[in-house]
Amino acid sequence: MPFTQEDNSLMDSIIARYPRSRSAIMPLLHLAQARDGYVTNDSINTIAAKLNLEAAEVTAVSTFYTQYKSAPVGEYHVGVCINTLCAVMGGDAIYEAVAEHLGIGNNQTTSDGKVSLERIECNAACDYAPVVMANWEFYDNQTPQSAKDLVDSMRSGNPIPPTRGPKKLPTWKENSAVLAGINDGRAGEGVNAGPATLLGINAKKEGK
Amino acid sequence: MSKITPVLSAAWDQADSFTIEAYKRNGGYQALAKALDMKADDVINIVKESGLRGRGGAGFPTGTKWSFIPQGDNKEHYFVVNADESEPGTCKDMPLLLANPHSLVEGIIIGSYAIRANHAFIYLRGEVTHVYRRVLQAVEDAYKAGYLGKNILGKGFDLELTLHAGAGAYICGEETALLDSLEGFRGQPRLRPPFPAIAGLYARPTVVNNVESVASVPSIIANGAQWFASMGTEKSKGYTLYSLSGHVNKPGQVEAPLGITLRELLELAGGIRNGHRLKFWTPGGSSTPMFTDAHLDIPLDYEGVGAAGSMLGTKALQIFDETTCVVRATLRWTEFYKHESCGKCTPCREGTWWLVQILKDLEHGKGTPADLDKLLDLCENIAGRSFCALADGAASPIISSIKYFRDEYIHHLENKGCPFDPVASTLFATAGGVK
Ligand SMILES: Cc1cc2nc3c(=O)[nH]c(=O)nc-3n(C[C@H](O)[C@H](O)[C@H](O)COP(=O)(O)O)c2cc1C
Ligand code: SF4
Ligand code: FES
Numbered sequence: 125m126p127f128t129q130e131d132n133s134l135m136d137s138i139i140a141r142y143p144r145s146r147s148a149i150m151p152l153l154h155l156a157q158a159r160d161g162y163v164t165n166d167s168i169n170t171i172a173a174k175l176n177l178e179a180a181e182v183t184a185v186s187t188f189y190t191q192y193k194s195a196p197v198g199e200y201h202v203g204v205c206i207n208t209l210c211a212v213m214g215g216d217a218i219y220e221a222v223a224e225h226l227g228i229g230n231n232q233t234t235s236d237g238k239v240s241l242e243r244i245e246c247n248a249a250c251d252y253a254p255v256v257m258a259n260w261e262f263y264d265n266q267t268p269q270s271a272k273d274l275v276d277s278m279r280s281g282n283p284i285p286p287t288r289g290p291k292k293l294p295t296w297k298e299n300s301a302v303l304a305g306i307n308d309g310r311a312g313e314g315v316n317a318g319p320a321t322l323l324g325i326n327a328k329k330e331g332k
Numbered sequence: 333m334s335k336i337t338p339v340l341s342a343a344w345d346q347a348d349s350f351t352i353e354a355y356k357r358n359g360g361y362q363a364l365a366k367a368l369d370m371k372a373d374d375v376i377n378i379v380k381e382s383g384l385r386g387r388g389g390a391g392f393p394t395g396t397k398w399s400f401i402p403q404g405d406n407k408e409h410y411f412v413v414n415a416d417e418s419e420p421g422t423c424k425d426m427p428l429l430l431a432n433p434h435s436l437v438e439g440i441i442i443g444s445y446a447i448r449a450n451h452a453f454i455y456l457r458g459e460v461t462h463v464y465r466r467v468l469q470a471v472e473d474a475y476k477a478g479y480l481g482k483n484i485l486g487k488g489f490d491l492e493l494t495l496h497a498g499a500g501a502y503i504c505g506e507e508t509a510l511l512d513s514l515e516g517f518r519g520q521p522r523l524r525p526p527f528p529a530i531a532g533l534y535a536r537p538t539v540v541n542n543v544e545s546v547a548s549v550p551s552i553i554a555n556g557a558q559w560f561a562s563m564g565t566e567k568s569k570g571y572t573l574y575s576l577s578g579h580v581n582k583p584g585q586v587e588a589p590l591g592i593t594l595r596e597l598l599e600l601a602g603g604i605r606n607g608h609r610l611k612f613w614t615p616g617g618s619s620t621p622m623f624t625d626a627h628l629d630i631p632l633d634y635e636g637v638g639a640a641g642s643m644l645g646t647k648a649l650q651i652f653d654e655t656t657c658v659v660r661a662t663l664r665w666t667e668f669y670k671h672e673s674c675g676k677c678t679p680c681r682e683g684t685w686w687l688v689q690i691l692k693d694l695e696h697g698k699g700t701p702a703d704l705d706k707l708l709d710l711c712e713n714i715a716g717r718s719f720c721a722l723a724d725g726a727a728s729p730i731i732s733s734i735k736y737f738r739d740e741y742i743h744h745l746e747n748k749g750c751p752f753d754p755v756a757s758t759l760f761a762t763a764g765g766v767k
Pocket of ligand 2: 722
């Protein structure tokens with residue numbers, strides 16, 4: 125797919141956020157994933173040309189960070205936290221259950237292109253362990269069954285909404301655009317805090 | 333008297349707490365107006381006097397860090413917020429930003445004014461889309477309200493604030509790797525000196541501060557240095573966020589003065605999950621040496637935790653009960669460090685790989701007791717001999733778990749495998765069998 129005039133002006137607006145253009149590489153790579161779902165060679169070349177860099181310099185950055193994908197992921201990319209705390213609290217069991225249920229392994233995608241799976245590291249939500257992320261939205265306190273239900277809901281086209289996130293789960297591409305800094309108007313959706321976040325102030329209200 | 337002192341978290345139970353309207357309703361952006369009426373150096377002095385220390389792990393005094401920025405040097409200065417929050421167990425900055433991003437934005441404007449920076453950045457880890465939305469909206473709303481941009485509140489101070497998403501690399505939480513990443517390179521640590529205060533972003537004087545450190549600043553400006561310093565202990569002043577996770581009945585965030593103990597925090601968290609007892613815990617993320625049930629009464633401040641052989645770190649209290657295999661936990665953390673090693677230096681890149689191999693064997697009951705000494709030997713050659721503190725962190729769980737649980741390692745060897753049932757430690761096991 126060729127880059128449109130609109131793509132081009134979006135890229136310019138991202139570059140304008142920084143005192144030096146090279147700093148825009150990361151948001152431009154997120155933008156590339158919003159366009160194509162992953163970082164294509166075309167995108168690498170376009171970003172390089174835009175920033176006056178060699179393609180190899182852009183590739184070097186893109187391959188350093190796990191969030192940039194060199195091959196398509198699913199419309200819904202599911203990450204199961206298997207860092208120690210989540211693993212112990214059930215993350216290992218959840219990962220195994222989902223992998224078996226979908227018949228795919230780490231960094232693989234279902235044949236219908238709907239769901240991909242990844243073992244992820246601590247996602248700063250340990251007080252909601254075990255944690256599953258989908259398109260980098262929070263699904264707190266999961267079980268093997270709830271995670272299987274989640275991926276089923278994705279395959280049937282009506283994903284269960286995140287626990288702390290927008291009302292409806294955006295697609296991988298839509299959320300990649302957000303990470304490039306494009307406001308999708310959904311900041312006001314969803315809870316302001318989950319129950320664990322409120323532990324201290326609730327205890328205080330109870331006179332503790 | 334209550335041990336809980338909600339300041340940052342005070343309004344988190346209001347449904348619209350993340351909006352600019354709610355923040356202002358609760359007194360937000362008044363500290364900004366006050367700060368802009370002061371001399372920049374006076375703002376730095378108040379923060380110094382408050383005793384605020386960096387909440388990102390190392391506890392360096394925030395006001396002192398700000399005072400290192402050379403003034404009158406005719407160079408651009410930059411203010412950079414570290415919102416990478418990736419240290420395993422650490423989960424305070426993300427809920428803070430979800431519930432109240434404006435406390436950070438206000439802190440950034442005050443901090444930038446103090447160090448005379450006209451461009452600030454928030455480096456937010458990329459794997460938290462909804463947090464990104466909330467912060468982006470907060471920044472846009474602050475621009476609209478005249479708190480960012482040109483001639484802020486008519487006081488002649490200009491500030492641009494750029495939100496930047498990371499893309500999944502723990503090492504980018506290390507401040508110099510973060511700066512390289514923000515400049516558009518692979519995120520690898522830089523040699524120090526020069527420190528960021530002299531040559532940081534684009535080789536210009538730069539402050540890098542943790543989210544919680546910066547978000548604490550408006551409360552200090554509003555209420556005064558003495559108010560802040562009246563909380564906490566002699567050298568660890570103020571309130572802070574403690575995060576409890578794992579085998580407790582009610583995990584979550586508690587804001588309390590520095591120096592509270594785990595025993596006191598557990599009481600607020602409903603205790604260790606019913607029918608179980610505390611086995612081991614981290615005081616401040618996986619990079620801080622673990623503690624056991626012998627450490628329940630240690631004051632959780634920089635000095636108290638340090639004297640007991642660990643570090644306060646990020647105050648990420650990961651709690652594990654007796655159903656948890658310490659060898660499994662240690663191996664998993666070690667796999668994390670191996671995965672996240674940026675590869676720049678040999679002891680860390682190769683060493684973490686070997687640590688994983690040996691630990692894997694031990695978990696499966698293969699190897700000999702001599703392998704424990706080999707592990708410790710390797711740790712000695714990695715920690716303190718690598719380029720950055722990631723490698724020190726990698727050694728922490730291994731050294732401390734062998735110190736407290738050598739018998740359990742040996743038991744794996746005698747048993748020819750792990751004696752624990754992983755199901756027993758899951759959340760759903762407590763909820764009545766595996767679902
Ligand atoms: C491997 C590694 C990861 C780190 N990750 C973070 C992080 O995610 N967030 C953070 O604020 N500090 C992190 N730090 C500490 C930063 O280097 C730095 O000390 C801190 O951001 C300074 O802010 P403060 O003075 O406000 O604490 C990390 C350090 C290391 C060595
Ligand atoms: S210690 Fe590890 S993470 Fe740090 S610079 Fe060396 S290889 Fe990179
Ligand atoms: S260990 Fe899973 S979110 Fe922290």
